[in-house]
Amino acid sequence: xxxxxxxxxxxxxxxxxxxxxxxxxxxxxxxxxxxxxxxxxxxxxxxxxxxxxxxxxxxxxxxxxxxxxxxxxxxxxxxxxxxxxxxxxxxxxxxxxxxxxxxxxxxxxxxxxxxxxxxxxxxxxxxxxxxxxxxxxxxxxxxxxxxxxxxxxxxxxxxxxxxxxxxxxxxxxxxxxxxxxxxxxxxxxxxxxxxxxxxxxxxxxxxxxxxxxxxxxxxxxxxxxxxxxxxxxxxxxxxxxxxxxxxxxxxxxxxxxxxxxxxxxxxxxxxxxxxxxxxxxxxxxxxxxxxxxxxxxxxxxxxxxxxxxxxxxxxxxxxxxxxxxxxxxxxxxxxxxxxxxxxxxxxxxxxxxxxxxxxxxxxxxxxxxxxxxxxxxxxxxxxxxxxxxxxxxxxxxxxxxxxxxxxxxxxxxxxxxxx
Numbered sequence: 001x002x003x004x005x006x007x008x009x010x011x012x013x014x015x016x017x018x019x020x021x022x023x024x025x026x027x028x029x030x031x032x033x034x035x036x037x038x039x040x041x042x043x044x045x046x047x048x049x050x051x052x053x054x055x056x057x058x059x060x061x062x063x064x065x066x067x068x069x070x071x072x073x074x075x076x077x078x079x080x081x082x083x084x085x086x087x088x089x090x091x092x093x094x095x096x097x098x099x100x101x102x103x104x105x106x107x108x109x110x111x112x113x114x115x116x117x118x119x120x121x122x123x124x125x126x127x128x129x130x131x132x133x134x135x136x137x138x139x140x141x142x143x144x145x146x147x148x149x150x151x152x153x154x155x156x157x158x159x160x161x162x163x164x165x166x167x168x169x170x171x172x173x174x175x176x177x178x179x180x181x182x183x184x185x186x187x188x189x190x191x192x193x194x195x196x197x198x199x200x201x202x203x204x205x206x207x208x209x210x211x212x213x214x215x216x217x218x219x220x221x222x223x224x225x226x227x228x229x230x231x232x233x234x235x236x237x238x239x240x241x242x243x244x245x246x247x248x249x250x251x252x253x254x255x256x257x258x259x260x261x262x263x264x265x266x267x268x269x270x271x272x273x274x275x276x277x278x279x280x281x282x283x284x285x286x287x288x289x290x291x292x293x294x295x296x297x298x299x300x301x302x303x304x305x306x307x308x309x310x311x312x313x314x315x316x317x318x319x320x321x322x323x324x325x326x327x328x329x330x331x332x333x334x335x336x337x338x339x340x341x342x343x344x345x346x347x348x349x350x351x352x353x354x355x356x357x358x359x360x361x362x363x364x365x366x367x368x369x370x371x372x373x374x375x376x377x378x379x380x381x382x383x384x385x386x387x388x389x390x391x392x393x394x395x396x397x398x399x400x401x402x403x404x405x406x407x408x409x410x411x412x413x414x415x416x417x418x419x
Contacts, residue, residue: 009234009235009236010234010235010249010250011168011171011172011232011233011234011235011249011250012232012233012234012235012238012246012247012248012249012250012404013230013231013232013246013247013248013249013250013347013401014085014086014231014232014233014238014243014245014246014247015082015083015084015085015086015087015088015180015229015230015231016081016082016085016228016229016230016231016247016344016347016348017077017078017079017080017081017082017083017084017085017182017227017228017229017230018030018078018081018226018227018228018341018344018345019059019074019077019078019081019184019226019227019228020032020057020059020224020225020226020227020331020334020341021038021039021040021057021058021059021224021225021226021331021332022037022038022039022057022330022331024059024061024077025081026081026085026344026348029226029345030345030348030352032330033327033330033331033345033356034352034354034356034377035377036330036356036357036359036375036376036377037330038057038208038211038329038330038331038359039057039058040055040056040057040207040208040210040211040222040224040332041055041056041057041058041207042054042055042207043055043056043058043187043192043223046189046192046193047189048189048190048192048193049192049193049196053196053203054192054196054201054223055201055202055203055204055207055210055222055223056187056192056222056223056224056225056332057222057223057224057225057226057330057331057332058187058224058225059074059186059225059226061073061074061077068130069105069130069135069136069186070186070187070225071105071106071136071184071185071186071227071336071337072105072130072135072136072139072184073186074184074185074186074225074226074227074337075102075136075139075140075182075183075184075227075229076139076140076143077227078182078184078227078228078229079140079143079144079180079182079229081229082180082182082229082230082231083144083180083229083231085231086231086243087243087244088231088241089241089242090144092240092241092242093178093241094177095144095145095146095147095148096147096148097148097176097177097178098144098146098147098148098176098177098178098179098180099146099148099149099150099167099170099171099175099176099178099179099180099181100137100140100141100146100148100149100150100151100179100180100181101137101150101151101152101153101163101164101166101167101170101179101180101181101182102136102137102140102152102163102180102181102182102183102229103136103137103152103153103154103159103160103162103163103182103183103184103336103337103340104133104134104137104152104153104154104159104336105133105135105136105154105183105184105185105336106133106188106190106191133152133154134150134152136152136184137150137151137152138150140180140229146180148170148175148176148179149170149175149176151163151166151167151170153166154336155391155395155397156335156336156391156392156395157296157333157334157335157336157338157339157389157390157391157392157395158255158339158389158390158391158395158396158397159183159336159337159339159391160182160183160228160334160336160337160338160339160340160341160342160343160389161253161255161339161340161343161387161389161397161398161399162255162339162389162395162397163181163182163183163339163340164181164182164230164232164250164253164339164340164343164399165253165254165255165397165399166181167179167180167181167230167232168232168250168253171232171233171234177233177234177237178231178232178233178234178237179231179232179233180229180230180231180232181229181230181232181340182227182228182229182230182337182340182344183227183228183336183337183339183340183341184226184227184228184336184337185224185225185226185227185334185335185336185337185338186225187223187224187225191223191335192223195223199220200220200221200300201220201221201222201223202218202219202220202221202222202299203219203220204219207222208360209360210222210360211299211328211329211330211332211333211359211360212299212329212360212361212362213295213297213298213299213304213326213328213329213358213360213361213372214297214299214304214308214326214358214361214364214365214368214372215299215360215361215362215363215364215365216363216364216365216366217363218299218300218301218304218365219299220298220299220300221298221299221300221328221332221333222299222328222332222333223332223333223335224328224331224332224333224334224338225332225334226331226334226337226341227334227337227340227341228337228340228341228343228344229340230340230343230344230347232250235249245406246404247347247348247350247351247404248347248350248351248385248401248402248403248404249401249402249404250399250400250401251282251283251284251285251384251400251401251402252279252280252281252282252283252284252285252399252400253279253282253283253397253398253399253400254275254278254279254282254397254398255275255395255396255397255398256271256274256275256278256396257271257395257396258271258272258396270313271396272306272307272310272388272390272396273309273310273313273314275310275396275397275398276310276311276314276315276386276388276398277314279386279398279399279400280314280386280400282400283384283400283402285384285400286318287314287315287316287318287319287322288318288321289383289384290315290318290322290384290385290386290400291322291323291380291381291382291383291384291385292322292323292324292325292346292349292350292355292380292382292384292385292386293311293322293323293324293385293386293387293388294324294325294326294327294342294343294345294346294349294385294386294387294388295307295311295324295325295326295372295388296326296328296338296388296389296390297325297326297327297328297329297358297372298326298328298333298390299326299328299329303390304365304368305365305367305368306390307388307390308367308368308369308370311324311370312370319370320370320371321371322370322371323355323371323373323378323380323382324358324370324371324372324373325355325356325357325358325372325373325377326358326372327341327342327345327356327358329357329358329359329360329361330359338389339387339389339397342387343387343399343401346385346387346401347385347401349382349385350382350383350385350401350402350403351403351404351406353379353380353381353382354377354378354379354380354382355373355377355378355379355380355382356373356377357373357374357375357376357377358372358373358374358375359375360375361374361375362374362375382403383402383403384400384401384402384403385400385401385403386398386399386400386401387399387400387401
C-alpha cells in the first residue's frame with residue numbers, strides 16, 4: 001500500500017521533552033506510565049472550594065521560576081529537553097526556517113485574584129506580562145531565537161494535538177524546515193472551580209483510584225499538570241544536520257468539529273468516526289494496520305462511550321484486535337497539554353513496543369467493550385499508532401504515527417534516497 005511518505009519528504013519526530021506529575025524528564029515520565037504509576041492527590045489550596053474537594057496530579061518543580069505562570073515554566077523545561085534530545089547544533093540550523101507552535105494557555109489571572117481578595121506578593125509580575133494566550137509560544141521562540149512562523153491555538157483539550165498538526169503543516173507548506181511544537185498546563189484555581197461547578201471532576205477518598213476511564217464506576221476526570229514539546233522536521237533536513245535518531249514519522253492528521261454542543265458530545269459518534277476514517281486515509285492506512293490507539297479517555301460517562309462507538313464504527317472487525325489505552329488514568333487531564341503529552345508517550349510506546357495500561361479499570365462498562373489494556377501494560381509488536389483528542393466545544397483531532405525502523409540508520413536512508 002502506498003504510504004504518504006513514499007511520495008514526498010517525510011516529516012519525522014526527532015526530539016521529545018516531557019514534564020509530568022510522575023516524572024520531570026522524558027524517560028522518567030515514560031517509565032512511570034509503563035509501570036502504571038500515578039501521583040493524584042487531594043488539593044487543599046484551591047481558594048474557591050473547601051479543602052480536599054478537588055483532586056489533581058501536580059508537578060513539583062524543585063527550582064520553580066518565581067512569579068512565572070507554571071505552564072510557561074513547564075514549556076521552557078520541556079522545550080529545553082526536546083531540543084537537547086534532538087541534538088540541535090545551532091550553527092547548522094537556519095533560525096529563519098525554525099518554526100514554533102505552542103498552544104494558547106490561560107493568562108495570568110492575578111487581577112481576578114486581587115479582586116477576590118486572594119493575597120499576592122508585592123513583587124508579582126504585572127498581569128499583562130503573562131496575560132496573552134500566546135506568551136509561552138513567544139517566550140520559547142525568543143529564548144532560542146526562532147524566527148520562523150509561530151502559532152498558538154486555543155481549542156480546549158485538542159490544543160496540544162492541533163499545534164502538532166500546525167507545525168506539520170508549516171513544514172509541508174515550506175514555511176520552515178524544522179519546528180518545535182507542544183503545550184503545557186498548570187492547575188489554576190479559577191479553572192478548577194469552573195470544572196467543579198460543571199460537575200465533571202471525579203472524587204474518591206482514595207485519590208489514586210479516582211480516574212477510572214471506561215470503568216462502570218467512573219465519575220469524571222482528575223485535573224493534571226505537565227507539558228510536552230516535540231521537534232519535528234523534514235527527513236532530508238534531519239539528514240543534513242546529522243540527527244542521531246528518529247522516534248517516528250507523522251503519517252497524517254486531521255481535525256474537524258462537531259456542530260453539536262459546547263460540552264456535550266454526539267452520542268452516535270458520527271463526527272469522530274468520520275475524523276478517524278479521514279486520518280487513516282491521509283496516512284495511507286486501513287484499520288487493520290493500526291496496532292495501538294491512544295484515546296482521549298477522560299473517564300466521563302459521555303466521552304468513553306462515544307470513543308468506543310467511533311472506533312467500532314470505523315474499525316469494524318479490526319476493533320477486536322486493537323490495543324487501546326487512556327493515560328489520563330495516571331496523569332490526570334492536562335487539558336490544553338493533553339494532546340501533546342499523550343502523543344509524545346505514544347511515540348515512546350512505538351519505540352519500545354510496549355502498550356501502556358489504563359489503570360483503575362477493574363469493572364469495564366459493558367458499553368466500553370474494547371481492549372483498553374486494563375491495569376497492566378504489555379509488550380507488543382507496534383508499527384502504527386493513532387492518537388485521538390476530543391475537546392469541549394466539539395473540537396476533534398487525530399494524528400497517525402509510524403514507528404521509525406531503528407535498525408536503519410539515517411545514512412542508510414540517505415543512500416537509498418540518492419540511489
